Amino acid sequence: MSLSPDITNSTSFTADLGVVTLKASSKRWSAYGWKGCLRDMPNLPLDLLYDIFQHLNPIDMLQLSRSSRDFRGLLMDRKSAFLWQAARQNIEGLPDCPTFLSEPEYANLVFDTTCFICRKPNVKGVMWEFRARYCVGxxxxxxxxxxxxxxxxxxxxxxxxxxxxxxxxxxxxxxxxxxxxxxxxxxxxxxxxxxxxxxxxxxxxxxxxxxxxxxxxxxxxxxxxxxxxxxxxxxxxxxxxxxxxxxxxxxxxxxxxxxxxxxxxxxxxxxxxxxxxxxNDKSWVKAKPHVIQAMESIKRDRLRSYHQQVMLGRLRILDLATLSYRRHPELRGKLFPHTRVIASFPEIRQIIDKPDDISVTIDDFLALTQTVHKSVADWRDKRISFFADCVRRQFDIPENIDPLQLAIGQFFQCNRCQRALALPYALGHYCYRTLKDHLDDYDLFADSAYCANLTLAVEARVDAINSLLEACNRDTRTTTVQDMDDLDLRFTCRLCNDFLVLFKELMDWHEAALHATEMGGHGAASAWKVVKSADVPGIEDVERTARNIANPAGLHIWECGHCTSMSCYPQEQILHHVQTAHNIENPVLHQDFFRVVNYNKEICQVYIAKADEELPDYLQQVVNDGVVVYVDDPDFFR
Ligand SMILES: [Zn+2]
Ligand SMILES: [Zn+2]
Ligand SMILES: [Zn+2]
Ligand SMILES: [Zn+2]
Incomplete structure (x- = not known):
């Protein structure tokens, strides 16, 4: 309870002595009007006063102390400090009275809002450090x-x-x-x-x-x-x-x-x-149309975000159904789309687009398994022909030849993430997007799961492999993947390795083409030194070792071949994932899992070195790993 005059002009408080009623005749706190009732108060025993004052605020005490000489005498007395303290307890969080101020001084500093010097009212700022309240002047x-x-x-x-x-x-x-x-x-x-x-x-x-x-x-x-x-x-x-x-x-x-x-x-x-x-009523009339407009847009936003939540929930259920769709034995090892693509199939879209208040369960999706399998097969065909068209756009290939069987039809680059991609991995490459992206625009949402669509395309990179084929005197228009494998050649890149006198990176044609793609083409046939694998004794063993080595963390990203959402793990983790999530005991590279070559990272893991020469310290690791082939022939290093 407060005796503050601005709040109330009639108030009462209870003390042990009974009820004392205080009435103020005017709205302003008039000390004069109180005099009669309060005259005898200063003479009350201190414990009674304490009971009374613990119901007051310091501002009331200040006013009382200024109301009469008796009150002033009572309240300014050091012995009355406890009365002020009692009143101070009613102000939440107010710090204790410091030793360098008396209780009345403190109350005055905090609660009297007049300037200490000129008595100007309503001065807001207290300069606590100066223990004073001054107006600006x-x-x-x-x-x-x-x-x-x-x-x-x-x-x-x-x-x-x-x-x-x-x-x-x-x-x-x-x-x-x-x-x-x-x-x-x-x-x-x-x-x-x-x-x-x-x-x-x-x-x-x-x-x-x-x-x-x-x-x-x-x-x-x-x-x-x-x-x-x-x-x-x-x-x-x-x-x-x-x-x-x-x-x-x-x-x-x-x-x-x-x-x-x-x-x-x-x-x-x-x-x-x-x-x-x-x-108030006046401002309401003025504001009403604006506020209603705001409410309408708030409602619209809320419904839209609710709809997105519903859709996202349904897509998450579809994500689970997708795992079930692809568990079919006939689909094993085949390209399978991301959930976002499946969400674009008309039969699935019908379910996802049901009104928000209708419940959708996984059974609704599972009932469509057969239809989905058919749509997946169509999607796969379309995707393969999309890649074939990409190659054809870059290179004139006879109609009766499948571009994706050709060596020049193996290498692509994602226009979004810039990665060099090789078949078959490239077919399944999608740039990492979550189910949440583009929920507003269904078509964009579904399309953008993979880079291979009209807006975010992959590009065939025939230039890189072209120089390689030229370097081994092969016809670019007819040389197939099988032909290149049969040639069994190895390459070192002259552009990148020329300064290395003691050792070179040695790549097979596939790695060399990826390397060239990542390096932006590498231009002419002269970039390559071509070596027959038969001239490098022991190369098969070393390559096998290299393939079996878990790659140093950070060099490569691995992706699951059976679910499109698993990626970016060290090799052990992707193997573990394939084994546990897909029940495949011995995962096969390029089938059950894929290696994504990191942009701008080394891709060659086999080195060729001069026999009898000591290799620099930083190669110690690869020496220990056993991925170095030593050769006597000085020709390799020219
Ligand atoms: Zn002043
Ligand atoms: Zn990409
Ligand atoms: Zn190079
Ligand atoms: Zn997986």
Missing amino acids: CSDQMTAPWIVAAKRFPDGLPPNRVLFTPQNPIYYSTIQRRVHLRDVEKFIQEWGATDVEKREEYLKRQEDLIKDIRQFASACNSWQSTRKQAKEEKVERIRAERLTQHLRELGWGDEVDLMAENDYRPLSQNRFVRLTTAW
């Missing part, structure tokens, strides 16, 4: 820049030990770097009055005091800002209540209730709502 008078004050210091009194500026000037930024002249005068005077031998002691005491003042000021600043925030929140609440009441009357009750859990955020973020400070 007076604060100019009562403070001075540090440097000005320091000049007034007598010799021997060090300004930086006693002069201090506010550290946390929330309400008085201009006062930053200024000092309180009252403190300055006091220091100078006390310093003069202190015996020379006691001055150091005095300075230490002052420093301790300043520390206390700073602590006190920072506690008060944070109390004040918390209070300000609480006040603002209350105002905000009242605003929200008034506004939502208007909206309920117009039938927006349901929408308003939905927003309530969210603190009415969508509405309160609206520009027009933010700018309207009070929702």
